[in-house]
Amino acid sequence: MLLAVAAGFILAVVAPFLAGWLRGWTGWLLAIYPAAVFAYLLTEMPQVAEGEAIRQSFAWAPSVGLNLSFRLDGLSQILALLISGIGTLVVIYTGGYLGGHQYAGRFYAFLLTFMASMLGVVFSDNLLLMFLFWELTGFTSYMLIGFESEKADARKAALQALLVTGSGGLILLAGVLMLGSLGGSFEISELLTRRDIIQQNPRAPWVLVLLLLGAFTKSAQFPFHFWLPNAMAAPTPASAYLHSSTMVKAGIYLMARIHVLFAGTDTWLYVVTTAGAITMVAGAYLAIRETYFKRLLAYTTMSVLGLITMLLGMGNSKYAVEAAMTFLVAHALYKAALFLVAGAVDHETGQRDIKNLGGLAKSMPLVAIAAGLSALSMAGVMGTFGFMAKELLFEAALHSTWYLVLTIAALVAGSLMVTVAALVGWQPFFGPRQEVLEHAHNGPLSLWLGPLVLSIFGLTVGIAPWILDGNVIAPAVSAVIGEPAKFHLALWHGFNLALLLDIVALAGGLALFFFITPIRDTLQRWDLSGRYGPTKWYEGALHGLNVVAAGQTRFLQNGYLRLYLLTIVLTTVILVGGVMLFSKALPPEIFTISDLQIHEVGLALIILVAAGMAVHASNRLSAIAALGVVGYGVGILYVMFGAPDLAITQFVIETLTVILFVLVFYRLEAYTPLSSTATRFRDLVISASAGALMTVLVLLAGEGQWFPTIAEYYNENSVPLAHGHNIVNVILVDFRGIDTMGEITVLAIAGLGVYALLNLRPEDREDKT
Amino acid sequence: MNSLILQTTTRLLQPLLLMFSVFLLLFGHNAPGGGFSGGLMAASAFALHTIAFDVAAAREALRVTPRQLIYIGLSMAVFSGMISLTMGKPFMTSIWAAIPLGQFGKLDVGTPLLFDLGVYSAVCGVTLLIVFSLAED
Numbered sequence: 001m002l003l004a005v006a007a008g009f010i011l012a013v014v015a016p017f018l019a020g021w022l023r024g025w026t027g028w029l030l031a032i033y034p035a036a037v038f039a040y041l042l043t044e045m046p047q048v049a050e051g052e053a054i055r056q057s058f059a060w061a062p063s064v065g066l067n068l069s070f071r072l073d074g075l076s077q078i079l080a081l082l083i084s085g086i087g088t089l090v091v092i093y094t095g096g097y098l099g100g101h102q103y104a105g106r107f108y109a110f111l112l113t114f115m116a117s118m119l120g121v122v123f124s125d126n127l128l129l130m131f132l133f134w135e136l137t138g139f140t141s142y143m144l145i146g147f148e149s150e151k152a153d154a155r156k157a158a159l160q161a162l163l164v165t166g167s168g169g170l171i172l173l174a175g176v177l178m179l180g181s182l183g184g185s186f187e188i189s190e191l192l193t194r195r196d197i198i199q200q201n202p203r204a205p206w207v208l209v210l211l212l213l214g215a216f217t218k219s220a221q222f223p224f225h226f227w228l229p230n231a232m233a234a235p236t237p238a239s240a241y242l243h244s245s246t247m248v249k250a251g252i253y254l255m256a257r258i259h260v261l262f263a264g265t266d267t268w269l270y271v272v273t274t275a276g277a278i279t280m281v282a283g284a285y286l287a288i289r290e291t292y293f294k295r296l297l298a299y300t301t302m303s304v305l306g307l308i309t310m311l312l313g314m315g316n317s318k319y320a321v322e323a324a325m326t327f328l329v330a331h332a333l334y335k336a337a338l339f340l341v342a343g344a345v346d347h348e349t350g351q352r353d354i355k356n357l358g359g360l361a362k363s364m365p366l367v368a369i370a371a372g373l374s375a376l377s378m379a380g381v382m383g384t385f386g387f388m389a390k391e392l393l394f395e396a397a398l399h400s401t402w403y404l405v406l407t408i409a410a411l412v413a414g415s416l417m418v419t420v421a422a423l424v425g426w427q428p429f430f431g432p433r434q435e436v437l438e439h440a441h442n443g444p445l446s447l448w449l450g451p452l453v454l455s456i457f458g459l460t461v462g463i464a465p466w467i468l469d470g471n472v473i474a475p476a477v478s479a480v481i482g483e484p485a486k487f488h489l490a491l492w493h494g495f496n497l498a499l500l501l502d503i504v505a506l507a508g509g510l511a512l513f514f515f516i517t518p519i520r521d522t523l524q525r526w527d528l529s530g531r532y533g534p535t536k537w538y539e540g541a542l543h544g545l546n547v548v549a550a551g552q553t554r555f556l557q558n559g560y561l562r563l564y565l566l567t568i569v570l571t572t573v574i575l576v577g578g579v580m581l582f583s584k585a586l587p588p589e590i591f592t593i594s595d596l597q598i599h600e601v602g603l604a605l606i607i608l609v610a611a612g613m614a615v616h617a618s619n620r621l622s623a624i625a626a627l628g629v630v631g632y633g634v635g636i637l638y639v640m641f642g643a644p645d646l647a648i649t650q651f652v653i654e655t656l657t658v659i660l661f662v663l664v665f666y667r668l669e670a671y672t673p674l675s676s677t678a679t680r681f682r683d684l685v686i687s688a689s690a691g692a693l694m695t696v697l698v699l700l701a702g703e704g705q706w707f708p709t710i711a712e713y714y715n716e717n718s719v720p721l722a723h724g725h726n727i728v729n730v731i732l733v734d735f736r737g738i739d740t741m742g743e744i745t746v747l748a749i750a751g752l753g754v755y756a757l758l759n760l761r762p763e764d765r766e767d768k769t
Numbered sequence: 770m771n772s773l774i775l776q777t778t779t780r781l782l783q784p785l786l787l788m789f790s791v792f793l794l795l796f797g798h799n800a801p802g803g804g805f806s807g808g809l810m811a812a813s814a815f816a817l818h819t820i821a822f823d824v825a826a827a828r829e830a831l832r833v834t835p836r837q838l839i840y841i842g843l844s845m846a847v848f849s850g851m852i853s854l855t856m857g858k859p860f861m862t863s864i865w866a867a868i869p870l871g872q873f874g875k876l877d878v879g880t881p882l883l884f885d886l887g888v889y890s891a892v893c894g895v896t897l898l899i900v901f902s903l904a905e906d
Contacts, residue, residue, distance in 0.1 A: 059859045644801035648793070652809040656896060659816050663903040723865055723877045724798035732803060733881040733888070734863050740884075741846050741861075744891040748839045751895030755836075758902040 001056055001070035001123045004037045008116025012109045019105030027095020030108055034087035041081055048077050049471050051484055065186040071125035074475025079122040079253055082332045086245050087115050089450035094237040096446030097343055114140035118246050127176045127186045137247050138165045144238040145231045157230035164227045165217050172214025178207045192260050205267040212271055219251025219305045222279040223534035228302055232294040236343025239294055244301045244339050245332040255312050260482040272313030277409045279306025284416035289523035291355050293342040300420050303413055304331045314400045322487055323392035325476045330389040334374040337454035338424055341371040344447045359433025366442050368429035370451035375425020377458045379418040384462040388489050394498035411505055418509020465489035569690045577693050607633035620665045628658045645728040779821035786814035794889050804885035808892030816900050824904045838894025846887030849880045
């Protein structure tokens with residue numbers, strides 16, 4: 001599993017080079033990776049179906065509980081199969097869709113990074129590791145939505161998706177950390193056995209809410225759904241893959257994962273079921289007023305995500321989880337196929353609005369077959385995979401706590417989905433022919449292979465459900481509910497209420513389809529969601545943030561270095577000095593001076609005189625020289641008190657500082673004192689108090705001992721553990737090497753910042769270094 | 770600046786400074802010094818070159834650009850931390866090996882040396898990037 005994830009990241013790095021080299025064949029070649037992962041999963045399938053979980057673990061940073069632990073159980077398997085299976089087809093499809101695009105290599109790189117991260121999310125057995133991959137999927141989603149970065153819409157949509165899912169991610173991190181501390185471990189497999197310990201803690205509901213907010217933003221639940229339709233600015237392969245079949249399922253995955261821990265509690269029932277039901281109905285409503293092909297599909301995706309969420313929320317009902325897992329697969333199959341169809345149609349005709357599409361079946365027969373079959377499954381017509389999923393949905397709704405409300409909601413969403421299925425699967429291909437579409441044809445193999453394979457597979461499952469039920473869906477159900485489950489999909493359950501509801505939904509949806517134009521016009525005229533919907537809230541919040549940011553920037557970042565210094569110094573003096581005075585934490589003995597040597601006094605006098613000279617200097621050069629003397633004096637102090645490392649660094653830094661100062665001041669005009677006497681006096685008071693504060697702090701630090709010292713440890717272990725006698729350096733490069741790594745990174749960024757400020761001015765934009 | 774005295778002295782001093790910077794780097798593990806001060810020392814050698822001649826000459830003497838030094842340094846530091854991963858140990862666990870040197874005893878070599886070399890390179894690169902940028906234009 002580590003190999004499966006790591007290989008994706010490595011391939012992503014080389015993908016751009018491969019794309020430049022292989023051109024049209026890149027998609028086919030790169031598809032070997034997801035295909036290999038898929039094959040690996042198939043070999044493990046018998047073991048997982050037995051209910052066994054395969055686990056691998058490597059230490060990464062065990063001291064913070066972060067391990068490269070991977071686990072394959074029924075739930076991971078179902079999602080990993082989707083990720084790698086659909087991934088294979090999508091990568092092939094990308095070759096046809098983006099063939100010859102200037103940045104196709106970049107697209108592959110992000111797509112593969114996403115694929116590896118998404119596999120990472122579902123394989124991770126460590127919460128922190130999962131969070132890491134989770135954020136990576138959000139990042140790659142941002143890059144893919146904004147792929148056509150020259151378009152303002154794409155950039156805006158990408159940023160919106162990043163902000164919404166990114167804030168959700170931060171909330172999730174809080175939840176993950178709290179869950180880890182409640183359960184006493186970050187290993188998911190260990191946490192799942194500790195339901196009682198976690199539930200006894202009064203903070204458990206808050207942890208749940210935090211985790212759910214993370215899941216809801218990712219899985220586009222109301223009221224965080226609005227980024228998903230905008231994300232359709234991404235190229236179609238990304239929409240099909242990330243924004244319908246996999247990434248948006250990450251939230252679902254998380255909810256299914258923690259189902260064992262929280263299902264059945266009140267918070268779970270109310271929050272998850274309600275959010276899911278609202279999302280389901282809202283998504284279906286928003287879908288029928290849309291005419292843009294991909295956005296239409298995006299709203300139905302949202303609706304189904306809501307539906308699965310609602311099913312998971314219904315608690316311990318076995319029907320609900322069965323229905324959720326079945327829907328997960330059925331939806332991924334038909335929706336990815338429909339997205340790929342939408343992309344193929346767009347690619348061949350340039351049309352994205354379904355009002356302009358019709359009669360394409362003659363010119364694009366293979367794509368039409370794929371669209372038709374997927375639409376049948378989406379509508380839940382007898383004999384398809386979608387039908388079984390829908391029947392399970394009604395069954396679950398009827399058995400739920402709030403059966404009346406939920407059944408009606410499911411019925412409404414179900415019928416609207418039939419309407420949409422007809423809109424996307426029937427009308428563009430078999431509806432009245434449109435004149436503009438004369439030259440359309442099937443396109444290359446890579447463009448129609450994906451949708452056709454997916455839709456035919458959907459049909460096959462409808463006829464032979466045993467392919468999936470025992471091997472894939474049943475293990476997933478048992479992983480979600482935490483106990484072995486037997487499960488069989490069947491095409492025919494006899495005449496029952498669920499079947500009746502399905503027929504009602506079909507009839508209602510078809511009826512709506514025939515009157516869609518007037519209904520759509522009315523809904524668009526009302527524009528309820530546009531006027532009052534969450535998009536407005538998001539824009540308001542963003543606007544508010546900008547206003548506040550601009551205001552406080554104007555106030556604090558006023559552009560005068562002296563004022564910045566003044567603010568920083570004053571704040572420190574007031575806060576630290578204030579605390580010191582009020583807490584009376586100043587033992588008088590720290591002011592007693594003992595063992596003063598004559599050369600120490602001499603050095604101190606030199607430093608003082610030099611400092612005075614720096615202030616009174618009449619030109620810059622002598623001020624710099626005087627400051628240099630101060631610096632060297634401090635360096636000698638280090639030597640006296642046994643810190644030769646610091647001293648060396650201090651000497652070199654002082655030398656370099658003088659050089660830098662000279663280089664800068666060389667160009668400035670002659671030195672003229674501008675400050676008034678009052679200002680100079682004010683500055684004197686402030687700097688004197690800052691100096692006094694630092695003196696007292698240093699004296700205090702030397703006096704008390706608040707924490708047990710770690711010096712002994714370093715002293716003892718420096719040679720045996722780190723092979724070095726210079727403890728300072730051993731700490732820098734070994735014991736606390738990661739700090740040093742951070743420091744040199746910050747240093748590099750600061751250096752590049754200086755470089756940018758000095759060299760990249762608008763008037764001369766030539767690159768010098 | 771065009772001073773013959775400074776230029777001649779620089780020609781003599783610069784190799785010494787650079788040798789001293791490498792000395793600081795290599796001896797840093799057991800005696801005062803290390804990658805940080807070594808890198809600064811190397812940077813100051815080239816800063817001296819900049820003052821004695823000009824930026825173009827100093828760039829030529831450096832051969833690589835300061836930005837390349839930064840990239841090399843950072844990658845080296847990260848790489849040194851990843852070596853331990855291949856041995857199944859956590860990131861940045863130091864790995865040591867002893868190279869036998871016959872009658873001189875043995876030489877301990879470890880990933881922290883590589884890491885320190887990265888620090889050396891990054892620090893030197895950042896300092897020179899700033900010095901060169903300021904001295905130019």
